[in-house]
Amino acid sequence: MDKNVIFYFSGTGNCLDIARNIAKGIGGARLIRIRDGATVSNLSTAEKVGFVFPCYGGGAPEDVLKFAGRLKINPRSYTFGITSCSAYAGTGLAKLNMMIPLKYWGVITHHCSCIWLFPHKLMMPLLTIGEAQVRSEELAQNMAKDIAKGVVKSKKPPMNLFNVFENMLWPAIAKKKVEAFSVSDKCIACGQCVKLCPRGNIKVENGRAVIGKNCSQCLGCLQFCPESAISIGSITDRREHYHNPHVIASDLVDCRIGDHV
């Protein structure tokens, strides 16, 4: 039984890094990556249960809300949610709060993982990777202090109408992007993307990665590809790839259900 449990969803590592920093700041936690096959047997004795996830298209990744919907959390547990985004929180925390009332929530901006939309440095405020990382760590440390003390936020997470609308349009936009994935002959069939994919949506066939239609849009496959063999249209080849400076692909691949930090 774990005292503290943090569930995280992460494509390029910002949320894993934040989850680690929160875990350190609250005296340790079991970190569980939200991915296919991730299950939790018993949360009944957890004192603190947290969620760290990115904003996608003005909301939470679908997998986060689906996963949260399956959890049984003790009403006496202290619950918190943190969203990482490049510019704005979106509706993810508010939607999670409707399913699992959150005692505490926070927003941490970092470099943008949505390579087909923006270059990664287009974040708010405009910072270099190093500066953004320092800021993310400081914010996570401060939030961890609050969480350790059991601070309860009286203000509800934001539900901005623009983001509600944006998030309604998001599935159609994401579907188009999924159709635009391609794998070039630079692919060496290393299989890293297969292991990274949180939905098991990638396989290697005839010496090349093949990406299916069941994509969560986390972009970990594309951003971490050692050969830059994965693209979405031509724009992603012209842009520098990004992942969190403290996270390497194997951190996400090798995470076991229940890594302790």
Ligand SMILES: Cc1cc2nc3c(=O)[nH]c(=O)nc-3n(C[C@H](O)[C@H](O)[C@H](O)COP(=O)(O)O)c2cc1C
């Ligand atoms: C498909 C996709 C959609 C995104 N949509 C938004 C958005 O609507 N607003 C925003 O501020 N950031 C958006 N982002 C940026 C991520 O939320 C941000 O870079 C986050 O830190 C990534 O976390 P990760 O490294 O743990 O995957 C998006 C990223 C992706 C991949």
